[in-house]
Amino acid sequence: MHRLLRAFFQNARKPDGAAGRVMLWAMNWGHASLAKWGRAHVSPEPDARVLDIGCGGGANLAQFLKLCPQGHVCGIDFSTESVASSLRKNAGAVAAGRCEVRQGDVSRLPYADGSFDLATAFETVYFWPDVPAAFAEVFRVLRPSGVFLIVNEESGDSRWCAIVDGMRTYAADTLTEWLHAAGFDDVKADIREDGALCLVAKKAPDSV
Known part of the structure; x- marks a missing residue:
């Protein structure tokens, strides 16, 4: 692959600069169908507190703001470009105090224990350096009975792993094992024919 094209695709991991802004636009558009399918697996209450980890261009933040009209939706991403893009896309909700976006790391989530009813991770687990430790952090910031939604490709011959540095896909069984180890007591997987x-x-309701 041409060196410049390969460099562009590194923005899938951490969008940066003008190329990063193009990538974020492309992901908001290109991932919309998969994200919609994933969101259909959860039913947050209208007043739920939601955290989207790796919020990218902010498209999922916008959807959860619609699903939770009395709720509060937070996004976190380690890319400054992603944070800026998410803030722009959800400027009205930010101004109204219903949405906030922070730069941060999933391994050290800047939130207190039991802060959220729902945490989500859309096409981002690929890039987490220590997935089991990150799952433990997500467990910590969820309230008892809280839900963690993960949406991405399952492991396999993903051509993107050979293009994007640091990208890795995982089998459902592996992710399920790590989720149980983090403390989640009920994990359900849905795998589409296309590998999604x-x-x-x-x-658990009695978790601390």
Whole structure:
């Protein structure tokens, strides 16, 4: 692959600059169908507190703001370009105090224990350096009975892993094992014929 094209695709991991803005636009558009399929697996309450980890261009933040009209929706991403894009896309909700977006790392989520009813990760687990530790952090910030939604490709011969540095896909069984180890007691997987994977992990009502 041409060196410049390969460099552009690194923005899938951490969008940066003008190329990053193009990538974020492309992901908001190109991932819309998969994200819609994933969101159909959860039913947050109208007043739910939602955290989207790796919020990218902010498209899923916008959808959860619609699904939770009395709720509060937070996004976190380690790319400054992604944070800026998410803030622009959801400017009205940010101004109204219903949405906030922070730059941060899934391994050290800047939120107190039990802060959220729902946490989501759309096409981002690929890039987490320590997935089991990250799952433990997500478990920590969820309230008892909270739900963690993961949507991405299952492991296989993903050509993107050979193009994007640091990208890795995982089997549903592996992710399920790590979720149980983090404390989630109920994990359900849905795998489409095209390899798309959705995992819904629930925190027990009596968890702390």
